[in-house]
Amino acid sequence: MFIEVEQKTLAKALHMISGAAAARSPIPILAGLKLEADPGGLTLAAGHPGMMLQYRIPSGDGQAIVGQRGSIVVPARYLTELIRRLPEGFVTVSCTEDRVVVIRSGGAAYRLSGMCADAFPALARLEHSAVVHMPNFALKRAIKQVAFAVSTSDARPSLTGVSCRSEGGQVRLTATDGVRLASRTIAASKRRQDAFPAVVIPGKPLSEFSKMMHDEQGTTAVTLGKDSIRFQTGDLLMQCSLLAGGFPSADQLTPAAFAAELTLETQALLRTLVRVSLLSGDSKTVRLTVLSESAIELSSRTAAVGDAAETVGIEALSGEKLAVSFNGSHMTDIIEAVDSACVTLKLAGKWSPIVIRPADCPSSFYILTPIRTRG
Amino acid sequence: MFIEVEQKTLAKALHMISGAAAARSPIPILAGLKLEADPGGLTLAAGHPGMMLQYRIPSGDGQAIVGQRGSIVVPARYLTELIRRLPEGFVTVSCTEDRVVVIRSGGAAYRLSGMCADAFPALARLEHSAVVHMPNFALKRAIKQVAFAVSTSDARPSLTGVSCRSEGGQVRLTATDGVRLASRTIAASKRRQDAFPAVVIPGKPLSEFSKMMHDEQGTTAVTLGKDSIRFQTGDLLMQCSLLAGGFPSADQLTPAAFAAELTLETQALLRTLVRVSLLSGDSKTVRLTVLSESAIELSSRTAAVGDAAETVGIEALSGEKLAVSFNGSHMTDIIEAVDSACVTLKLAGKWSPIVIRPADCPSSFYILTPIRTRG
Numbered sequence: 001m002f003i004e005v006e007q008k009t010l011a012k013a014l015h016m017i018s019g020a021a022a023a024r025s026p027i028p029i030l031a032g033l034k035l036e037a038d039p040g041g042l043t044l045a046a047g048h049p050g051m052m053l054q055y056r057i058p059s060g061d062g063q064a065i066v067g068q069r070g071s072i073v074v075p076a077r078y079l080t081e082l083i084r085r086l087p088e089g090f091v092t093v094s095c096t097e098d099r100v101v102v103i104r105s106g107g108a109a110y111r112l113s114g115m116c117a118d119a120f121p122a123l124a125r126l127e128h129s130a131v132v133h134m135p136n137f138a139l140k141r142a143i144k145q146v147a148f149a150v151s152t153s154d155a156r157p158s159l160t161g162v163s164c165r166s167e168g169g170q171v172r173l174t175a176t177d178g179v180r181l182a183s184r185t186i187a188a189s190k191r192r193q194d195a196f197p198a199v200v201i202p203g204k205p206l207s208e209f210s211k212m213m214h215d216e217q218g219t220t221a222v223t224l225g226k227d228s229i230r231f232q233t234g235d236l237l238m239q240c241s242l243l244a245g246g247f248p249s250a251d252q253l254t255p256a257a258f259a260a261e262l263t264l265e266t267q268a269l270l271r272t273l274v275r276v277s278l279l280s281g282d283s284k285t286v287r288l289t290v291l292s293e294s295a296i297e298l299s300s301r302t303a304a305v306g307d308a309a310e311t312v313g314i315e316a317l318s319g320e321k322l323a324v325s326f327n328g329s330h331m332t333d334i335i336e337a338v339d340s341a342c343v344t345l346k347l348a349g350k351w352s353p354i355v356i357r358p359a360d361c362p363s364s365f366y367i368l369t370p371i372r373t374r375g
Numbered sequence: 376m377f378i379e380v381e382q383k384t385l386a387k388a389l390h391m392i393s394g395a396a397a398a399r400s401p402i403p404i405l406a407g408l409k410l411e412a413d414p415g416g417l418t419l420a421a422g423h424p425g426m427m428l429q430y431r432i433p434s435g436d437g438q439a440i441v442g443q444r445g446s447i448v449v450p451a452r453y454l455t456e457l458i459r460r461l462p463e464g465f466v467t468v469s470c471t472e473d474r475v476v477v478i479r480s481g482g483a484a485y486r487l488s489g490m491c492a493d494a495f496p497a498l499a500r501l502e503h504s505a506v507v508h509m510p511n512f513a514l515k516r517a518i519k520q521v522a523f524a525v526s527t528s529d530a531r532p533s534l535t536g537v538s539c540r541s542e543g544g545q546v547r548l549t550a551t552d553g554v555r556l557a558s559r560t561i562a563a564s565k566r567r568q569d570a571f572p573a574v575v576i577p578g579k580p581l582s583e584f585s586k587m588m589h590d591e592q593g594t595t596a597v598t599l600g601k602d603s604i605r606f607q608t609g610d611l612l613m614q615c616s617l618l619a620g621g622f623p624s625a626d627q628l629t630p631a632a633f634a635a636e637l638t639l640e641t642q643a644l645l646r647t648l649v650r651v652s653l654l655s656g657d658s659k660t661v662r663l664t665v666l667s668e669s670a671i672e673l674s675s676r677t678a679a680v681g682d683a684a685e686t687v688g689i690e691a692l693s694g695e696k697l698a699v700s701f702n703g704s705h706m707t708d709i710i711e712a713v714d715s716a717c718v719t720l721k722l723a724g725k726w727s728p729i730v731i732r733p734a735d736c737p738s739s740f741y742i743l744t745p746i747r748t749r750g
Contacts, residue, residue: 085650107686275460311482
């Protein structure tokens with residue numbers, strides 16, 4: 001293997017994908033990063049059999065010149081830290097017969113012990129696949145607005161994922177940890193008339209991938225195989241195994257009827273919620289009380305420290321004057337995700353889930369189970 | 376107690392000094408922050424008997440209005456987090472008879488349990504004191520350039536401090552952990568003809584204080600008492616106990632004669648040192664070899680991972696072609712502190728300390744003990 005590549009280009013590629021390499025692994029090759037040079041360019045890959053990230057630097061546009069094809073696995077951390085700190089200009093990467101990777105730039109020569117690329121997990125072929133195309137801007141936003149609600153516990157593995165299913169010309173993403181639920185649709189263009197059944201995508205790689213979608217004008221092709229899913233946009237590719245197990249439906253959590261509906265300014269609610277949550281203690285309990293047609297009160301209390309009470313103006317109210325308690329930290333996450341000037345809260349009583357919707361956008365909704373209090 | 380104070384002003388004051396309050400303490404009052412209102416303004420204090428930070432918001436310029444004098448201790452973390460998040464405008468802070476502190480702003484009312492201010496450590500009076508005045512800009516820079524070299528081990532407590540002594544019209548600051556030493560003088564104007572003997576100031580509070588010196592045009596008054604020292608600039612005051620115990624002199628570490636002296640571009644040396652250190656392993660050993668009249672090589676090796684070698688151009692060389700090994704991380708700290716376009720390294724042999732000086736500034740110097748290697 002012999003390649004010449006722009007330091008900036010290589011540093012950017014490594015910055016993107018090296019996080020997928022294990023920091024420490026009983027299987028040393030999984031802490032590695034695979035470099036594969038062919039006449040068309042350089043492909044970098046990192047990950048494990050359940051999740052693989054791949055980035056390609058094409059040789060066409062002068063960023064990389066492949067002198068000799070070949071492949072090798074290099075310790076990800078050392079390579080990334082080194083390339084990031086090299087001066088600008090072309091870097092040469094070559095590989096000796098005994099798998100020593102030599103990196104040169106100006107007066108610098110670095111030699112890293114490589115590992116055989118054959119032992120590195122390969123990207124599985126996707127059989128019986130269906131493809132859906134989604135605009136990056138909408139996909140990135142939707143993942144951010146939904147994926148925060150995944151469960152962090154391994155008790156029910158499917159809840160650590162984001163459910164994805166087709167609904168007409170749209171794709172609906174849903175995440176829940178059993179206490180809160182976030183759901184949003186995105187317009188998607190199917191280029192092939194394949195079926196796209198409901199699947200559950202691991203939440204963490206999905207969030208990581210969404211942060212790497214730098215080209216917001218582009219499109220992501222989502223390819224669904226039998227037990228894996230692939231996201232591909234520009235030179236970046238992420239493929240991961242789907243999660244097995246059932247996924248709760250939002251309908252099960254949504255109350256049949258509501259007793260009150262109130263609309264508030266999102267930023268005013270968010271700022272007050274964050275402040276009142278400061279004194280919500282270990283249980284994070286924040287109480288919302290509808291005071292009048294024009295104001296609610298948020299309150300909290302931490303034993304031995306103190307208590308908080310703030311009023312927030314209401315834009316519109318219909319129905320009864322209720323009070324309900326909830327996890328202030330969960331509600332903050334939801335209000336932060338709402339992404340709309342006003343937000344509507346639908347209450348069905350102090351023991352029934354609260355439904356939260358952006359006031360001007362029907363494509364997303366959130367559900368939060370209340371905390372049962374004595375008061 | 377009743378005061379009205381601008382949210383921005385109070386938030387800035389709390390941000391500065393609340394770090395001095397203990398995060399968790401077996402003595403609850405040390406996790407508190409003392410508020411003391413008198414007709415002249417509001418004084419905030421945090422710390423412990425060995426180190427106290429104090430900030431005063433004067434009532435004169437409209438930032439604070441004291442309605443009723445009084446003092447109380449409030450949990451530092453809660454107060455700081457709350458005030459930071461309140462909207463701009465005036466905040467009122469009052470105190471009930473049963474020591475509940477009430478904070479109001481717009482529609483918000485927060486109540487925090489206070490503690491009796493009499494139990495809070497008082498600022499000790501400085502007896503037999505001497506005063507020296509130093510320009511903030513020079514003092515801030517000098518502390519940054521020296522304090523990194525303090526010891527982090529409690530084995531010899533005096534080495535966790537910065538030695539400070541008068542030398543003619545100057546003050547010399549020195550720090551060392553036994554392996555490396557950093558020293559620098561600052562011009563100081565003594566307004567009183569007091570003696571200012573050598574003392575050792577705890578390194579951590581000194582560094583923290585230097586970061587709070589926002590007014591670089593101002594002056595700091597340093598008042599030395601029998602066993603405490605006070606730094607005061609503008610509205611900010613820091614007082615801490617001096618460290619007892621001997622402090623090594625730079626003369627003991629400095630070789631009597633040098634075999635070689637080389638001058639290099641500081642930034643080129645620094646960047647190369649950081650890269651080569653990536654492969655210096657757990658021992659952090661980096662080797663410097665004078666290759667010729669015009670170049671040195673820095674090299675390192677990590678077992679089972681790889682090795683590094685880079686050349687750096689020399690601006691000027693006199694003496695022998697030597698090789699010496701040192702802790703790359705310590706040398707990086709020193710070269711970062713040098714703050715000059717070129718740096719001079721004076722070598723006396725592979726077992727003798729290296730002396731490092733900014734090429735154009737006689738006021739500072741650094742000493743680094745080499746690592747003894749077999750090669």
